[in-house]
Amino acid sequence: MGSEREELEIEMETLVSSSQSIKETPTVEIPHNISHSNVARSWTFSRILEQLWKSTKVVIFTVKINMLLPFGPMSIILHYLTKIHVLVFFFSLIGITPLAERLGYATEQLAFYTGPTVGGLLNATFGNATEMIIAIYALKKGMIRVVQQSLLGSILSNILLVLGCAFFTGGIIHSKKDQVFNKAAAVVNSGLLLMAVMGLTFPAVLHFTHSEVQYGKSEVFLSRFSSCVMLVAYASYLVFQLKSCHNLYNPIDEEEGRNKDDSDAVEVPELGQWEAISWLAVLTIWISVLSEYLVNAIEGASTSLNLPMAFISVVLLPIVGNAAEHASAIMFAVKDKLDITLGVAIGSSTQISMFVIPSCVVVGWIMGKHMDLNFQLFETAVLFITVLVVAFMLQDGTANYFKGLMLILCYLIVAASFFVHVDPADGNV
Amino acid sequence: MGPVGKPDPELHEETLVSLPLDARKMHTFEHIGSLAAVAQSFTPRKTRSRLLMSIYIVLIKAKINVLLPFGPLAVILHYLTGKQGWVFFFSLIGITPLAERLGYATEQLACYTGPTVGGLLNATFGNATEMIISIYALKNGMIRVVQQSLLGSILSNMLLVLGCAFFAGGVVHYSKDQTFNKATALVNSGLLLMAVLGIMFPAVLHSTHSEVQYGKSEVSLSRFSSCVMLVAYAAYLYFQLKSQPSLYNPVDGEERQNEEDVDEEDVPEITLWEAVSWLAVLTIWISILSGYLVDAIQGASESWNMPVAFISVILLPIVGNAAEHASAIMFAMKDKLDITLGVAIGSSTQISMFLIPFCVVVGWSMGKQMDLNFRLFETATLFITVLVVTFMLQEGTANYFKGLMLILCYLIVAASFFVHIDPTSSDD
Numbered sequence: 137m138g139s140e141r142e143e144l145e146i147e148m149e150t151l152v153s154s155s156q157s158i159k160e161t162p163t164v165e166i167p168h169n170i171s172h173s174n175v176a177r178s179w180t181f182s183r184i185l186e187q188l189w190k191s192t193k194v195v196i197f198t199v200k201i202n203m204l205l206p207f208g209p210m211s212i213i214l215h216y217l218t219k220i221h222v223l224v225f226f227f228s229l230i231g232i233t234p235l236a237e238r239l240g241y242a243t244e245q246l247a248f249y250t251g252p253t254v255g256g257l258l259n260a261t262f263g264n265a266t267e268m269i270i271a272i273y274a275l276k277k278g279m280i281r282v283v284q285q286s287l288l289g290s291i292l293s294n295i296l297l298v299l300g301c302a303f304f305t306g307g308i309i310h311s312k313k314d315q316v317f318n319k320a321a322a323v324v325n326s327g328l329l330l331m332a333v334m335g336l337t338f339p340a341v342l343h344f345t346h347s348e349v350q351y352g353k354s355e356v357f358l359s360r361f362s363s364c365v366m367l368v369a370y371a372s373y374l375v376f377q378l379k380s381c382h383n384l385y386n387p388i389d390e391e392e393g394r395n396k397d398d399s400d401a402v403e404v405p406e407l408g409q410w411e412a413i414s415w416l417a418v419l420t421i422w423i424s425v426l427s428e429y430l431v432n433a434i435e436g437a438s439t440s441l442n443l444p445m446a447f448i449s450v451v452l453l454p455i456v457g458n459a460a461e462h463a464s465a466i467m468f469a470v471k472d473k474l475d476i477t478l479g480v481a482i483g484s485s486t487q488i489s490m491f492v493i494p495s496c497v498v499v500g501w502i503m504g505k506h507m508d509l510n511f512q513l514f515e516t517a518v519l520f521i522t523v524l525v526v527a528f529m530l531q532d533g534t535a536n537y538f539k540g541l542m543l544i545l546c547y548l549i550v551a552a553s554f555f556v557h558v559d560p561a562d563g564n565v
Numbered sequence: 566m567g568p569v570g571k572p573d574p575e576l577h578e579e580t581l582v583s584l585p586l587d588a589r590k591m592h593t594f595e596h597i598g599s600l601a602a603v604a605q606s607f608t609p610r611k612t613r614s615r616l617l618m619s620i621y622i623v624l625i626k627a628k629i630n631v632l633l634p635f636g637p638l639a640v641i642l643h644y645l646t647g648k649q650g651w652v653f654f655f656s657l658i659g660i661t662p663l664a665e666r667l668g669y670a671t672e673q674l675a676c677y678t679g680p681t682v683g684g685l686l687n688a689t690f691g692n693a694t695e696m697i698i699s700i701y702a703l704k705n706g707m708i709r710v711v712q713q714s715l716l717g718s719i720l721s722n723m724l725l726v727l728g729c730a731f732f733a734g735g736v737v738h739y740s741k742d743q744t745f746n747k748a749t750a751l752v753n754s755g756l757l758l759m760a761v762l763g764i765m766f767p768a769v770l771h772s773t774h775s776e777v778q779y780g781k782s783e784v785s786l787s788r789f790s791s792c793v794m795l796v797a798y799a800a801y802l803y804f805q806l807k808s809q810p811s812l813y814n815p816v817d818g819e820e821r822q823n824e825e826d827v828d829e830e831d832v833p834e835i836t837l838w839e840a841v842s843w844l845a846v847l848t849i850w851i852s853i854l855s856g857y858l859v860d861a862i863q864g865a866s867e868s869w870n871m872p873v874a875f876i877s878v879i880l881l882p883i884v885g886n887a888a889e890h891a892s893a894i895m896f897a898m899k900d901k902l903d904i905t906l907g908v909a910i911g912s913s914t915q916i917s918m919f920l921i922p923f924c925v926v927v928g929w930s931m932g933k934q935m936d937l938n939f940r941l942f943e944t945a946t947l948f949i950t951v952l953v954v955t956f957m958l959q960e961g962t963a964n965y966f967k968g969l970m971l972i973l974c975y976l977i978v979a980a981s982f983f984v985h986i987d988p989t990s991s992d993d
Contacts, residue, residue, distance in 0.1 A: 556782035
């Protein structure tokens, strides 16, 4: 770690060429465990500016996706100048995409400093921070159906579209053989997804069969209880994953192990620890700001585009929101590292279904909103059959282009179904 | 292929028609090629004897053709009496041998076209009977009959045919579990699940009254889903025929094993053009009988006092699949379970991913409102059946107990349809 800091320092010297820093070089030879004193020593104004500039350069200017960054401020301007909700919606959506990707990057960087355990936890919690932020904003506005549908759409797009594209491209490139992945991890995730489906099915069926004790209140109560249970299940899944069979369930460690000589790999943290934390905070705030405009524009966009709200929440929102994960999953599949692809796609779905959704119910409970797990019968049925199809596809541990194509075609059918779906006008269903 | 096969029928012909001159001519020219031989045979006598030979091979040799007279009988009954029940039953029995011979003619044609196109032929015309019956019903606007008969065909293939085959094979080979190619079964199960997905969404959309335009939305969704499913089926054919032919086409293995066995299907028994013409003749014959069959369904339901659902889902497919049924059981007893699976599950996959979407598209072009909304009860039945069968197949072994369970499941399904009618109100 010390040598890296040394490198950074030397780079900064060449960048800013301040005589002051040259005098401080001898102190850098001191081992890294007194990095605190380094930071304290560097708290002069120009130092801060240099660090800020360096940080910004690494985080913002090195990645091509950040070309989309200006869309964010543009959407805010559009919101105040014009009232065209469609443009505000799309621009804020496109503006969030690079922020989500950078948030993931900052989380990764922070994970270097905290070690694999807390790093895994961080990834598990903040991996879908964007969806969580958007959901909480929608919840605050009382748009409960939007919350349910956007989270459902995120799950569906992860297990069908992202996974399908990854399998398809990987299968085309490696057409001579079936690609293999860790069956055990896939089966555990499928089991968790099925448990989530069970948690979602019971309130929906209870409501649909009009067989609850207190109409309207019972499913909320059941949903809150089920959410707590699901959160406990997710917590124990994390413990199970991080504690036992460490190398079985965390193939990214294997990757890092194999690439020890490859200095291009993710091993070297590019940000300091405090930089990572501050960037996390900055990006989260930025995403929150944009999410608010996004959520406010959904209804207007739906009326002007003449699309059902369900379609926008289930299909459009997640496709753009997951764009970064999508690209990385395909890239890893092409490199024949299907375990990472599965971690991205299926792991994300598990996280949303077993953590984000129950968290939203609990947050709604705290806010006093009636958010429940009753996703209405159509959405629940769609989720159920989709999880079954995917669990079945994954169970033999192989992948080829045909499986990928089937998953993509299934997603087309799902998207088409939501294109012609509205919530029934009467409160019956 | 021609000249090699020709001497036998020629010798046979001699004993039958006694034309020694022509036989000697045939032997002299046998090295030139089948086309020359055919050209050689274009004398009136030759044509007549070839015709008779053809008719003998196709129509008289197989024992199932005993049922052939039922066809014309049904037509006669239709005009003489008004007894729809008898017309229905007789035309059903009359179609059975024709369906079997159609399959035979397709096989024979496949010998000439090579494995790729042969596989394609089998994939498309394997269920030609169901296709013809469905198109007739569609033309009559009997959309529920189409949906239910196709559904029944899938159910009878997956439960009854497979169950009987597993049971019979398991009883004959009771000392061990029979095994089959797990990979093929998994691919087919995956496709069946995808078909269930495609069929479920319009049904759930309709039953939760959550479509944008009541009545029109599911039809549009069904048409879109059908196109997607047809693309998936085409990709499946491509995938099956291109990659790993030895893995997915065990019949090749069979042919290689039986190369010395001339009795096998390797040697075509009729020429290419005979196969094509027989295909055409049998198709026309089946179409005619299907017309009478479909017209008689309603009347049969009333006179026998059975729901139309039961007739469409259970009776129609049982008799229609009789030939496949028999061959699946036979192959299971010979411990060739891969062929059994190809017949049973492959047929189900073909119906669910090709025939049903194809009917929707045909209905689209005809202007009929055929959609994938099979109504909640039928969709639920299909769903749970596919789940059960997928689960049974996933470990790649079979025994008589699995077979018995599948048969008993079919009994339950049949009983459910015995007491099922479509609700008379417009919403379900």
